[in-house]
Every structure is written in structure tokens, then in C-alpha cells.
Amino acid sequence: MASKILNAREQKALQPAYSLWNQYHPENAPYRFTAQNPEQAAAWQESTRQALNRVIGFQDQPPVDPQPEVIEVVDRGDYLREKVLLRTAPDTLMPVYLLIPKTIVQPAPAVVAFAGHGYGVKDIVGLWEDGVERYSPDGYHKDFAVALCQRGFVVAAPEISCFGERQTDFSYLNPLIGQEDPGTCTHTAMLAFHLGGSVIGLRAHDGKCLIDYLATRPEVDMARLGAMGISGGGMHTFYSTCLDERIRACVISGYYSTYQASILAMHHCACNFVPGLAPFGEMYDLVGLIAPRPMLVESGDHDGIFPRAAVEESVARARGVYAVFGAQDQVETDYFEGRHQISGRRAYDFLAEQLMR
Numbered sequence: 001m002a003s004k005i006l007n008a009r010e011q012k013a014l015q016p017a018y019s020l021w022n023q024y025h026p027e028n029a030p031y032r033f034t035a036q037n038p039e040q041a042a043a044w045q046e047s048t049r050q051a052l053n054r055v056i057g058f059q060d061q062p063p064v065d066p067q068p069e070v071i072e073v074v075d076r077g078d079y080l081r082e083k084v085l086l087r088t089a090p091d092t093l094m095p096v097y098l099l100i101p102k103t104i105v106q107p108a109p110a111v112v113a114f115a116g117h118g119y120g121v122k123d124i125v126g127l128w129e130d131g132v133e134r135y136s137p138d139g140y141h142k143d144f145a146v147a148l149c150q151r152g153f154v155v156a157a158p159e160i161s162c163f164g165e166r167q168t169d170f171s172y173l174n175p176l177i178g179q180e181d182p183g184t185c186t187h188t189a190m191l192a193f194h195l196g197g198s199v200i201g202l203r204a205h206d207g208k209c210l211i212d213y214l215a216t217r218p219e220v221d222m223a224r225l226g227a228m229g230i231s232g233g234g235m236h237t238f239y240s241t242c243l244d245e246r247i248r249a250c251v252i253s254g255y256y257s258t259y260q261a262s263i264l265a266m267h268h269c270a271c272n273f274v275p276g277l278a279p280f281g282e283m284y285d286l287v288g289l290i291a292p293r294p295m296l297v298e299s300g301d302h303d304g305i306f307p308r309a310a311v312e313e314s315v316a317r318a319r320g321v322y323a324v325f326g327a328q329d330q331v332e333t334d335y336f337e338g339r340h341q342i343s344g345r346r347a348y349d350f351l352a353e354q355l356m357r
Helices: 016-021 038-056 144-150 184-194 199-214 232-243 259-263 283-289 308-324 347-355
Strands: 069-075 079-089 092-101 108-114 154-158 220-230 249-253 295-300 331-336
Touching: 038 199, 038 232, 038 283, 038 308, 079 199, 092 144, 092 199, 108 144, 108 199, 108 232, 108 347, 144 154, 144 220, 144 347, 154 199, 184 199, 199 220, 199 232, 220 232, 220 347, 232 249, 232 283, 249 347, 259 308, 283 308, 295 308, 295 347, 308 331
Parallel strands: 108 154, 108 220, 220 249, 249 295, 295 331
Antiparallel strands: 069 079, 079 092, 092 154
């Protein structure tokens, strides 16, 4: 006689996530946004920003000399593209592409551009995987760093930790005996968790170091600095803008939604996760760290990993947060027909309006 088979769909208590979801209460999170006036909001921002820095980890690394090294300069007609190697920690290097329009009046407004998953930063600065130049936008990134530069911005596009040229060498593993390559994002996330931090913490630290470097560049007006990114780069944009007030306006594409309906609801790369983030509530609570700075959210109506309904809910909640600052009109959206991709239909004008005046 066959053993009785239990059905986890019918008996939800068999599902490990069932009990955990019953403990998911962002409305009770101690760091949720509850301010009722600008003074309370400012106090909340100070304490919450400090707490978030502690939870994501790696924000207390001692400053280092970035030792910038320009390793390549390419003339792309109406702009120059520099490749600079920066040191962000004693044992950490980060390549950065700087796109500098030839016609700018220095100092000029600048945007930090964060790529998402794929073959790395080359995919937003007009380069194919093998480093060959391209002149027509391709893929879900649509060369948005180039588009920003062509709008008159100095653009700084870093190779994000775990992407492109910043991947871990696993050649020491022997696949013949079952030692599988874990992938850089997953391996780095697990190692960071073990050390009490996160990949988000590593990236936020790198972002701060990049902005420190931009402050030394004569081409850049630090009073007119923005950020834009998609997917994993949208995540980078979100947290970097939360934590670094030098970013004056941001465009978050293919990321801003809710943890409950997206990051925690389906498969996402391990680099999206932060142990112990629950005390901060939802994304629409953390957006209080960005307010009242202007924010544009891009969302495709067929983006399967950041569902539109969750985006709309979170945007509505964000406007409620911004209203405490009297700035609810500073949250804009570009809801477009399409999948997980850059739109740009509103983004470039939005940043120009916010940063070029």
C-alpha cells in the first residue's frame, strides 16, 4: 500500500513560507515612516539612515585614496569617453566610464548611471560584450548612459560589484567532482551575509566613493547631481539615493515596487537581499529617505518581476510620504507599454528639468 501523499497547496501549513508570511508585518516595523510633519520626518530620516547604514553593512570602511587612473580615452564625436580605475577600499578596484560632452560649460550637471544584470556597464555606454564600439542602442538598457550624455550631462557609469569586469574567479573549483560555479552575485551575497553585511552595502559604499571622486572633477557641478538605473541598477539607485543626500534627483527603472509583491514573492538574484531589513517596513517607507528630492519611477506594463499593481501601490504610498514634506508632486511616473526595460520617454527630460535649471 502506497504512503499517503500530503498536498502543500491544500494544507498551507506544510509550506515553509506560510508561517513566515504570517510574521510579515511592515505596518508594525519600528523604522516605518510615521512622521506627520517635516520636523518629525527630518528626525526620522536621521535615525533611519544611520540604522540602514548599519544593517546593509560595509559603510564603516575607512576612506582610502581613490588613486584614479585614466586607462583609456575614446573620442565618440560629440563626447569623450574616459575609462577610469578607482580604488574604493584597500583591496577593491572599480572601473568607471566617464562620458563628457564636448560642448559643456564647466562645471556641468552630472548623472551617475547604474547598469542592471547582463554583461555589465559596457551595455549602457555604447559597447558590445567584447569591447567593440556600437552606435545604435541595444537590449533592455538601451544605452541610457549615452542618451544622458547626449542630453548634456556628464555621466559616470561604474562597473557595479559582481557585474561585468568585477566577477569572482572560480577557476579553483573542480566541476569534474561536483564543485559547481556558484555565480558571483550569489557567492558574494552569501559571503557578505556571513560577514554581517550585504551586496547592497558593498554597492552603496562604492557609490559613495564614486560621488566623492566626482567632487574632484572640474567638469562636475555637485549641486546638480542625479542618478538613474534599471533593475539591479535601479536597486543601486534606490539605496544610494536613500543614503547619499548629494544625489538631488533620481530615476528608478524596473525596480521600485514592494518587497512583498516582487523581491520576496518570486525568484530574484541574491544580490537583492539584506538580512534583517524587515524593521524598515516596505519600499514606500524607505522612500522617505529620498523625499522630498524629485523621483521618477519607470515601469513597463509587462514587467514580470516588478508587477505593475505593486508599483502603482508603492508609488501611491510614496506620494503620501512626500505629502508630509509638501512635495507630493515630486514623485513622477512613466508607465509604458513594454517589458523589463528602460523607457526614457520621460526620464531624460525629467532629469534635465531638475538638474539643468
